[in-house]
Amino acid sequence: MDDARQPLIEIAGVSKHFGEGEARVDALRDIGLTVRRGEVVALLGPSGSGKTTLLNVIGCIIAPTVGRVTLDGELVYDNRALRGDLRRLRLDKIGFIFQFHNLLPFLNARDNVALVLTLAGRSSAEAQAQAVELLDYLEVGHRKDTMPALLSGGEAQRVAIARALANSPRIILADEPTAALDSKRAGIVMDLLRKLAAEQDACIVAVTHDEKIYDRFDRLFHLRDGVLEVQGEEAT
Amino acid sequence: MNLAYRDVRHNLFRFVLTCLGLSLLMAVVLAMIGIYNGLVADALNIVKAPQADLWVVESGTQGPFAEASKIPGSTRDAVARLHGVAEAGSITYQTVEARHAGDTLRLYVIGYEPGRPGGPQAIAEGRGITQTHFELVADRQTGLVVGDRIRLGRNSFAVVGLVEDTMNSGGDPAAFITLVDAQTLQSQLAPPAQRVQTARGAGLLESADTVAAVIARLEPAADPQGVATTVRQWKHLGALTQAEQEAILIGSVVDRAKRQIGLFLGILLTVSAVVIALIIYTMTMEKLKQIATLKLIGAPDRTIVSLIVQQSLALGMVGWSFGLILILLVKDYFPRRVVLEPVNAAALGGIIIVVCIVASGLGVRAALKVDPATAIGG
Numbered sequence: 001m002d003d004a005r006q007p008l009i010e011i012a013g014v015s016k017h018f019g020e021g022e023a024r025v026d027a028l029r030d031i032g033l034t035v036r037r038g039e040v041v042a043l044l045g046p047s048g049s050g051k052t053t054l055l056n057v058i059g060c061i062i063a064p065t066v067g068r069v070t071l072d073g074e075l076v077y078d079n080r081a082l083r084g085d086l087r088r089l090r091l092d093k094i095g096f097i098f099q100f101h102n103l104l105p106f107l108n109a110r111d112n113v114a115l116v117l118t119l120a121g122r123s124s125a126e127a128q129a130q131a132v133e134l135l136d137y138l139e140v141g142h143r144k145d146t147m148p149a150l151l152s153g154g155e156a157q158r159v160a161i162a163r164a165l166a167n168s169p170r171i172i173l174a175d176e177p178t179a180a181l182d183s184k185r186a187g188i189v190m191d192l193l194r195k196l197a198a199e200q201d202a203c204i205v206a207v208t209h210d211e212k213i214y215d216r217f218d219r220l221f222h223l224r225d226g227v228l229e230v231q232g233e234e235a236t
Numbered sequence: 237m238n239l240a241y242r243d244v245r246h247n248l249f250r251f252v253l254t255c256l257g258l259s260l261l262m263a264v265v266l267a268m269i270g271i272y273n274g275l276v277a278d279a280l281n282i283v284k285a286p287q288a289d290l291w292v293v294e295s296g297t298q299g300p301f302a303e304a305s306k307i308p309g310s311t312r313d314a315v316a317r318l319h320g321v322a323e324a325g326s327i328t329y330q331t332v333e334a335r336h337a338g339d340t341l342r343l344y345v346i347g348y349e350p351g352r353p354g355g356p357q358a359i360a361e362g363r364g365i366t367q368t369h370f371e372l373v374a375d376r377q378t379g380l381v382v383g384d385r386i387r388l389g390r391n392s393f394a395v396v397g398l399v400e401d402t403m404n405s406g407g408d409p410a411a412f413i414t415l416v417d418a419q420t421l422q423s424q425l426a427p428p429a430q431r432v433q434t435a436r437g438a439g440l441l442e443s444a445d446t447v448a449a450v451i452a453r454l455e456p457a458a459d460p461q462g463v464a465t466t467v468r469q470w471k472h473l474g475a476l477t478q479a480e481q482e483a484i485l486i487g488s489v490v491d492r493a494k495r496q497i498g499l500f501l502g503i504l505l506t507v508s509a510v511v512i513a514l515i516i517y518t519m520t521m522e523k524l525k526q527i528a529t530l531k532l533i534g535a536p537d538r539t540i541v542s543l544i545v546q547q548s549l550a551l552g553m554v555g556w557s558f559g560l561i562l563i564l565l566v567k568d569y570f571p572r573r574v575v576l577e578p579v580n581a582a583a584l585g586g587i588i589i590v591v592c593i594v595a596s597g598l599g600v601r602a603a604l605k606v607d608p609a610t611a612i613g614g
Contacts, residue, residue, distance in 0.1 A: 052612060061532065061609045091534025102529045102611055104239075106246035111237060118237050119535055127237075147246070163533070175612045 007070075008170050008203045009035040009058055014067030014077075016053055016226075027053040028064065029226045037170075040194050040204040042214065045223035051207045052175065054223065058205060059094055059173050060086040072170045091120055095164030095202075097193075099176035101156040103148035109135060109159045110144040116166040134162040138192070154185045161189070165196060172197065174206035183212050190216035239539065240546035243523075254515055255554040261511060262559025263566075265504045265584060270567060270574030272497040277575045279405035279485045282344070283478075286327065286354045288451035289460050290315075291476045292467050298476070300329050300448035301405070302484050307473060309419075309445035312352075318466055320458030325352030326447040328418045331408055336386050341378055344408040345388065347418020353451050356412050362397030369417055373397040375409035388413070389421045405489050407572045419445065505587065513595035516548045520599035527603050528611035540603050548596035552588040 016028040027050045035041050043051040056062045057069060060076060069077040072093050076083055083089055090096075103112045110131045117127035135141040138158045140151075148156055157177065164172055177193070178186030190213045197204045206217070214220060222230035244251045283301060291300075292307070292315050299305025309326055316324040328347035333340050348354030350365050356373050362382035365371045372393040374380045384395040393413060402410040413421070454463060460477040467475035476484070486494075520527070527540055560581050567574040 056609050056612065059532070059612075061607075061612070087531065087534050087536060090532065096532055096612075098529075098612060102525070104526055104529065106239070106243040107237075111242070115237060115239075115535075116533055119533070119539070124237065 006073075007034045007036050008072050009033070009205065010068075010070040011058070012068045014054075014057060014064040014069065016050075016057060016062070016064045026226050028057070031067070031226075031228050033221060033228065035203045035205060037201050037203060038198055039218045040197050040206070040216065041219045041221060042217040043205065043207045043221050043223060044209075044214075048225075049223040050226040051223055053226075055173055055175060055205065055207050058171070059096065060089055091116070091167060093170050095167065095169035095172045097157075097160055097164045097172065097174040097177045097206075099179045101148070101153075101160035101180075103151075103156060103160055103163070105148050108145050108147050109140065109151065109155075109162075112148070112159060113162045113166050116163055120167050131162070131166065134166060135159065138162050153180050154189070157181060157185075157189055158192075161192065161196070165200065168200060168202075170200075170202050172202055172204045174204060174208075176208055176210075177206055178208065178210050178213055186210060186213055187216070238546070239543045240550065243543070244547060244550060251551070255551060255558060258508075258511065258515070258551060258555030259558030259562060261504070261508050262556050262584070262588070263562040265501065265508060266559055266563040266576060266581065267567070267570070267574060268497055268501045268504060269580045269584065270563065270576045271570070271572060272494060272501070273575035273577065273580065274573035275405065275407075275490055275493055275497070276486065277401075278403045278407060278573055279490045280482060281401055282404050282410065283481050283485055285357055285402055285410075286325075286348075286451045287357065287453065288353060288481075289454040289458075289478055290321075290452040290463055290467070291478070291481050292324075292450040292452065293448070293474050293476065295468075295470075295472050295474045297474060298484050298488070300327070301481070302488050305448050306446050307448075307450065309415075309447050311447070311473065312349075312450045314470075315450045315452050315467065318452075318463060320455050320463045321452045322455050322458075323353055324450050324452040325349050325354040326415055326450050327354040328415060328422065328448045329404075330418070330422055331404075331406075332388060332421065334386055334388055336378075336380065336384070339379075341380075341386070342408045343374070343378065343388075343411040344404040344406075345418060345421065346410055346412050347415040347421075347447075348412060349415045353453055356397070356399045356402065358399065359397045360400045362395070364397055365412065365414060366396075368414060370394060371396045371413070373399060373412040375402045375411070376400050377403060377409040378411065388417075389424050391417070391420070393417075401573065403573070405485065405493075415447065419447075505591070508588070509591040509595055512548065512552060512592055513598050515551060516544065516592075516596045516599040517602065519547065520544055520602050524602070524606050525611060527606045528608050531606065531608035532611045537604060541600050544599045544603055545593060545596045548592040548599070549589065552592035553585070556585050556588045 012032045014028055014031040017024055017026045019025055045051050057064050063081050064077055066079050113131035113134055114127040117130055132144055135144050140155050140158045143155055178189055193204055221228055293299040293305040294307050297303040297305045312324050312326045315321060326349055330345050332345050333342050365373055370391055370393050372395050374395055376398045380395045382395055385392050464475035464477055467473055530540055
């Protein structure tokens with residue numbers, strides 16, 4: 001297989017249900033999808049369709065009831081969790097971008113980014129320097145000493161992206177990354193994510209309802225009632 | 237990167253306010269410890285003050301502090317002649333109320349024989365008693381100053397000296413007068429009462445020369461128990477060594493107060509633990525989303541646990557420090573002596589560390605149960 005097209009996310013036969021008996025809810029049913037290096041894909045669907053559950057499964061936050069999940073070539077779930085340290089796996093391979101940026105309010109922009117690097121074992125000085133470099137790259141370096149509460153929505157989201165990218169993850173998961181931004185800034189953020197995915201050889205999976213940015217994705221996956229209805233439709 | 241420190245710095249005003257609240261609680265705990273110590277110290281001071289080795293009291297009593305004791309004044313000569321006794325002195329104790337400068341003063345009057353054991357050990361201001369009559373050395377807590385005059389019974393006494401930290405287990409400050417004056421004070425009745433007693437013939441055969449106890453200092457080589465055994469051979473006398481006298485005071489006179497304060501101290505420490513636990517739990521609950529984010533980006537449990545435990549310890553230690561400073565500033569304004577030893581403060585610090593670690597358990601439990609998925613979505 002062409003290395004550039006190597007899959008970073010491979011999901012096969014994944015189902016997830018919550019509760020048992022009459023209270024049972026099938027959040028995901030027999031999902032299968034593949035996302036390759038450099039791809040930017042969107043999970044679409046109405047509320048309760050299973051988008052966030054699927055994102056949580058890919059992010060190793062919840063385990064699927066059945067199915068196989070392979071991330072960056074490593075089989076993580078095969079009807080059961082195969083790794084005990086899923087938190088470490090997240091730290092090494094996955095970056096998260098949230099709807100409301102979720103920056104830690106007691107750390108300034110630089111420290112929010114540096115935290116991920118220190119958790120990964122970098123020295124404090126190295127982490128701080130790399131954090132500043134990333135913030136500069138995302139054009140928010142001038143706000144490095146600012147607390148999150150004092151950042152604008154766009155700045156906070158850029159800092160959150162810097163944090164997600166700090167550890168050079170191969171998989172970036174984004175939950176409504178542009179929901180808190182106006183359409184102009186949403187477009188800028190999506191262009192930035194596409195550029196970063198290409199540069200870092202990573203893939204991006206985003207949950208979104210924002211139709212204005214559909215054209216920024218390579219493929220769109222439509223979910224309804226836990227079933228993947230449209231498998232990787234080319235975005236137009 | 238110390239997350240606990242950063243979080244505290246970010247919410248500094250709230251943290252300081254919480255610490256201040258906790259410090260008031262710590263100050264109360266330290267005050268109770270100090271009052272308890274003061275109670276014991278006062279009780280022991282009064283019995284240690286004469287620097288006696290042996291207390292000769294009325295047979296069958298545990299006087300003169302735990303029970304009333306009355307023995308003939310001549311007992312002192314008999315005790316002084318015993319083998320092993322270096323010197324002996326008669327002593328009386330009584331509590332009197334006197335008017336001074338418009339206030340009622342409650343005094344623990346100690347009558348002693350100047351030049352013999354039983355008098356004040358160290359004069360803080362002025363001089364000791366040199367006259368046979370109507371001179372008085374008072375504890376500074378009485379509020380009396382050298383040169384004051386105070387009426388006790390039918391006589392007026394001149395304050396010639398002051399001592400410090402000499403009071404009975406009830407907190408009444410001591411006043412030293414001569415034995416002769418003390419005996420007069422004990423036996424002297426108001427004129428109308430005296431006339432009635434004389435008319436009915438009472439008291440004619442009673443001797444006024446009675447004392448509460450005779451205290452003896454022994455030769456260095458003498459065995460206190462041996463001398464006590466010798467004294468007990470006189471059937472009308474009992475004898476207690478200094479150690480026995482101190483044990484009686486602690487065991488009986490201050491025992492109930494000691495247990496009461498000890499119980500109150502236990503309740504206060506329990507309340508402190510609950511308060512710390514609630515504060516830490518609330519602080520943790522407010523940070524659940526941040527903790528979920530930390531878990532999601534890969535922070536290990538030890539990072540989250542140390543965030544909570546460090547904040548809990550910081551809260552406890554700052555509260556303890558403020559409380560200690562506060563009590564050291566105000567302790568001299570308490571009506572009773574507050575005695576705080578460094579070991580007490582250190583012990584409370586140790587207890588607070590344990591309490592903080594245990595109390596943070598509730599917050600740690602809540603934090604560890606947080607699902608990282610809660611960081612995703614609104």
